[in-house]
Amino acid sequence: MSEVAKTWKVIVMAISVPPLLLMIFAAILGDDISNQAFKRFGNALITGYTFSTGLLFINMFFYADSRQRPLAPLFGMLLATIFGTLITLWLLSQGDLLLEENGSVRAQALSNIVRILVSSLALVMAVVVSVGGVFVAITSRPNRKLFEEE
């Protein structure tokens, strides 16, 4: 394995290990919420897919701008978005499968969308702390001498 691949492997592990350790710690404390967690996972997956394909569909307009406005990719992304929406609504209407504490499919779908926005906000703040922290650490250090004077 090349050095670059090894480095990336270490970085991916560094990102994943703290959450995994937290999960082990929480599992040791022994709460059983596997049913709720599965429902939340399913809701997040279908909503994440649909929401993101919707945004990428909008983004496709700008791609089309640079390619003399072809309709085929726009239509492709529109189909992908409609497919995601239909699958989401169908899965949510399967009774207890993905419904959390919401009484109807519409309430669950809207709650999923709000939660994705809140999670995105949490992601943005986490990126601000980690990337901003890197900049603060780098700029707080005095300039390094690159070459010794002759």
Place this chain on the structure above:
Amino acid sequence: MQAALWFWLPAIALVVGTGTALSSRSETIKNLSKSIAIIGFILVLFSPVTVPDSPSSAAGHLLGSIIGPCALLITGIYLLAFSGNVEVGKLSSTDRKIGSACTFFGLIWLEGMHWWTWTPMLNGEVNPYWLVFWPTFLILATGLSSGAAFSLRYLGDSREKESNFMLVISSLTFALTILGMMLDGPNISSEIFRDHFWLAISDIFGLGIGVGLSILVFALVIWIYESSLPPAKSLDAPSQQELEQAASIISNHIGGEQE
């Protein structure tokens, strides 16, 4: 109907406006998108007042509750980063002090929302979206800071001190998560925090896979379209006359004796 008008329409305007402002090339569209996003943001912020009966307005309430500490944190980090050793646009040492104070109070404010009585409360209960935001933020911050620490160590040159600083941030957020799982706050018990920790983990994995799938579909759509295009017409090889003209132009511009 009221919720659609006062919450969902502004929320759509906020998301679409932000996305368009980030990806458009036209300055006019960018400015228009920014204005739409700002109006959407303000209307979402006021949704607990405009549509108090809608459950979705809890998100507006959360936004209003965390905007203060988040703004302090962002401003603080910006001032700290640009008052350090930067070559261009360096801020003053007073800005550095203000930045330190902003970051410190921003963090204390956020911590006070879990460990003290500043928790965002709606109708006498903890705002349900705070229980989504806080564990998600802690989990992502500990993972990303740890990733940043190892990136500095392995990709950077002599960046051990900076890497250690990021490990401290990662350890701090890690410790706060562990403490939240073990100790009760005034409004959030450790059991509730643990439940929402698992839900946040499910959210992160679900969103990651969902967004990854959508990017794959996007790439697939572009690849199928691009591969269906006819190959670009290549130019004919230069003629003898064109080659001679190029050679004469080149010979006129080398040597430097004429100047």
